[in-house]
Amino acid sequence: MYMSHFDVIIIGSGLAGMTLALNLAESQRVAVVTKRGLLDGASNWAQGGIAAVLAENDSIEAHISDTLIAGAGLCDEQATRFVVENSRAAIEWLIEQGVPFTRDADNSTGYHLTREGGHSHRRIIHAADATGHAIQVTLAEKIKSHANITLLENHIAIDLITGGKLGLEDNACHGVYVLDKDKGKVRTFASRHIVLASGGAGKVYLYTTNPDVSTGDGVAMGWRAGCRVSNMEFVQFHPTCLYHPHAKSFLITEAVRGEGGILVLRDGTRFMQDYDPRAELAPRDVVARAIDFEMKKRGLDCVYLDISHKPAAFLKEHFPNIYERCLELGIDITRQPIPVVPAAHYSCGGIVTDSAARTDIPNLYAIGEVACTGLHGANRLASNSLLECMVYAQAAAKDILKQPQTPPVALPEWDESRVTDADEIIVISHNWDELRRFMWDYVGIVRTNKRLERAQHRIRLLTEEINEYYQNFRVSNDLIELRNLVLTADLIVQCAMLRHESRGLHYSRDYPEQLAEAKNTVLVPGEK
Structure with missing residues (x-):
């Protein structure tokens, strides 16, 4: 009753999962399993954009060099070159899908390219300051209307079903157990290929910029199935996340510091000059460490970012979203400092994959933040994450389409005959x-x-x-x-x-x- 068969099951509905689904759906029966709504993942929250070599004065070698420098010696050079060389094709595919990137008639590309920390050129293509949302909304419409894609919202994957667990000689992945949250029943899905595209694990920390769905599901399931995991210690923290009980995961952009915002303690004392001569304009990791040290040393819940010395009209013009959101919470940034804490932002490590997004388990792939491709090394370069999602999703699609058609393996139903309802939640x-x-x-x-x-x-x-x-x-x-x-x-x-x-x-x-x-x-x- 609860058994279903597909050619490919994709666990996760962020940019990686959607890109893969659309690249497979012409010839494959695809299921997209997402534990909330289609747009509830971290990709939808991405503000900045996608790094790609598009401008005439930019080069593949420059983008590779910038990535290697940011990665502190740990980037895989072959993986980095593979991603950067495929960046233009990835962007062109998104444009073909109808993504409304911000245009610029004066730019030879026809699009506005911005520059972010660590990049030597303007190469970030974006849709205003909500790139992830623009991309996800565009792709979501195609996902919902495609006859070969079955969208399973409010379904959370429990565990992968491998040959080893079934007593077979192979240890390939043959399916997955999934909880249908609306019905409260566990369903068994069989498939020739399973793809983990479930995102990161920011919710392992008290403060995070990630959505509630970022609970490390893919890494955990892959590990239990027998996949190697690499470089999990490299967690990127954003230095300034709004600290307020009703402001879950709201970022205060680094541009506030760029326009003169200062970090202070509750009594107004500045501290960044004690850690770096660049003070508030030091790199993200330096600022995050300084705030963390002050909070731990003094037993503080937060520090404060103060830009109230700037004219009110200037703040409302340059930071309208931050101004409005803070005002809703009773903080007038034209007169008051903003309470902030660093927050877990991105996982550079994950399940070990190759250039086709294959894991150690046959039939099992991993793409996006859940994977460790070697691109990010010890520190992710800004706006390389969405690019990685795209390039490896397309690489996985090519590999899956080359595989021979095999009949599905008969899988056992989920057994809950020996469990009861929880007594103490x-x-x-x-x-x-x-x-x-x-x-x-x-x-x-x-x-x-x-x-x-x-x-x-x-x-x-x-x-x-x-x-x-x-x-x-x-x-x-x-x-x-x-x-x-x-x-x-x-x-x-x-x-x-x-x-x-x-x-x-x-x-x-x-x-x-x-x-x-x-x-x-x-x-x-x-x-x-």
């Missing part, structure tokens, strides 16, 4: 809150051996509790997410403990120097 919410708080305190922007050991100890205790709960009670969305979050947290801590240096986004007070040789941190299931 408070266990889930309590563990979720505890996990996010100690990950923020112990595995955040600045790390020490002692903090990592404390986090690992608590993760082990939580894992035991959650696994016991999972074995005894029927699954729910919150339980599935919590199970994935605690595993993802464990993988982040394991990677961080193995890196005995400070490089890129990983900063350790016990190992402040950078080693001469750059090496990836690779975890293998079953190995200690």
Whole structure:
């Protein structure tokens, strides 16, 4: 009753998942599984744009060089070249789909290109300041109307079904168990190919710019299925996220600091000059570390970003969205400082994949933030993430279309004969809150051996509790997410403990120097 068959199942509906679905749907029966609505992923929140070599004065070599520098010696040069060389084709495909990028008649490309931190040229094509939304809305219309694409909203994947779990000789991926949240039933989906496109894991931290759906589901499912995971210690933090109980994940753009905003303590004392001669205009990671240090040293909940010394008319003209949003929350930025905290923003690591987005498991692919392609190294260059989604989605499509047609494997139904309804939901919410708080305190922007050991100890205790709960009670969305979050947290801590240096986004007070040789941190299931 709850068994379905598809040619390709895509778990996740961000830019990577949508791009892949549309590149396959002419000849394949595709299912897109998304645990909320079609537009509820992180891609829809992306403000900046997509980096691509489009301008006449730009070059592939310059974009590659900028990416390698940002990646602090850990980028895979072959993967970086592959992505950059395919950047123009990716943008042209989006334009063909009808994405309304901002135009500029004076530019030879016909489009306005902006420049962001770390880039040597103007190469960011964008749709005003809401690029992700413009792209997602455009592609969503095509997804919804395509006869070969089945959209499964409010469905959350639980676990992959592999040959090893079925007692087969192969360890290929043959399907996935998915909870239909509307009906409260677990469905079994069989497919010749499964693609993880489920995004990042920002919700493992107390403060994040990510949407609520970013709970590390793909990394956790891939690891349980037997995939290697790499470089999970490299978590990018944005320095200024609005701190307010009713302002979930609202960013305060770096342009506020660029226009003269200063960071202060509650009493108005500035502190950035003590950390870097560039003060508030220091790079993102430097500013984030400084704020983090002040908060931990003084036991603060937040610091403040003050630009009230600028004329009110100037602020309303340059930052209308920030002005309006803060005013809704009772903060008048023309007269008051803005409470801010750093927030987890992007995961550079993930499931190890090759140039065709293949994982270690036959039939299983990973694309987007869930994957570790080697492009980002130890620190992601701005606006390379949406580009990576596009290029590897198209690479996965080409590889899938080359594979021979094989009959689906008969899969067992989900067995819940030995579980009951949960008696105390408070266990889930309590563990979720505890996990996010100690990950923020112990595995955040600045790390020490002692903090990592404390986090690992608590993760082990939580894992035991959650696994016991999972074995005894029927699954729910919150339980599935919590199970994935605690595993993802464990993988982040394991990677961080193995890196005995400070490089890129990983900063350790016990190992402040950078080693001469750059090496990836690779975890293998079953190995200690």
